[in-house]
Amino acid sequence: MRLPLLALLAKGPAHGYELKQSLEKLFGAAYPQPNVGQIYVTLGRLEKSGLISGQDVNQSNRPNKRIFELTQAGHEAVAAWFEEASDEPRVRDEFFMKLALAPETGMADAVGLINRQRRHYLNLVRALNRLAAAEDQDNRISQLLIEGALLHLQADLDWLERCQEELE
The missing domain is CATH 1.10.10.10 (Winged helix-like DNA-binding domain superfamily/Winged helix DNA-binding domain)
Known part of the structure; x- marks a missing residue:
């Protein structure tokens, strides 16, 4: 801020x-x-x-x-x-920490975690799409912000697929 x-x-x-x-x-x-x-x-x-x-x-x-x-x-x-360039790699991703620690603790199923996270991301995608439709179409900054968030979510969904393939 x-x-x-x-x-x-x-x-x-x-x-x-x-x-x-x-x-x-x-x-x-x-x-x-x-x-x-x-x-x-x-x-x-x-x-x-x-x-x-x-x-x-x-x-x-x-x-x-x-x-x-x-x-x-x-x-x-x-x-x-x-x-300054904005450099924020997500190597400390909380979800990935859960995914990595689940087998170590035996307290959670990795595929179950992935599916729960996928549902969460898909709900966010739907919410952002509704927001984009309702938002002032002339506000290019807001539209770009929403588009960027949607692209990040799509990348996250693709990564979840990769994690599931690797862990199955």
């Missing part, structure tokens, strides 16, 4: 609720809705670390709101984030 918030602040100053709305608008319903409390906690941490600065703005008939903007260090952090 830290770096996406910093990236949004690169567009200009904003308060926490505006940042929440920006994330929701950008990613649509496919992305888990950010918790405004988490956003404000993260903004507080970013401010303490010197990546953003905040200023209270008086509002009539409402509590003051705090507007945040990037510091130079914040700009540098966002620029460095965009320069």
Whole structure:
């Protein structure tokens, strides 16, 4: 959450609720809705670390709101984030840990685990397809997010087939 918030602040100053709305608008319903409390906690941490600065703005008939903007260090952090490749290999996959440990413990059947995981992935595929149909077709970011999730799920389903072939 830290770096996406910093990236949004690169567009200009904003308060926490505006940042929440920006994330929701950008990613649509496919992305888990950010918790405004988490956003404000993260903004507080970013401010303490010197990546953003905040200023209270008086509002009539409402509590003051705090507007945040990037510091130079914040700009540098966002620029460095965009320069880094996103490298997240799934070698610590929790399902694979279960699959590998099932025969060791005798507490679960490997094929049963695979079938349960397959059903779960297929349910996710159906849910994402419904979401894609209901989502604003003009929101290309949201559509790409859904498409990426579907492609990952298809790869996971193919991998489950490979695991089952190997273990049978």
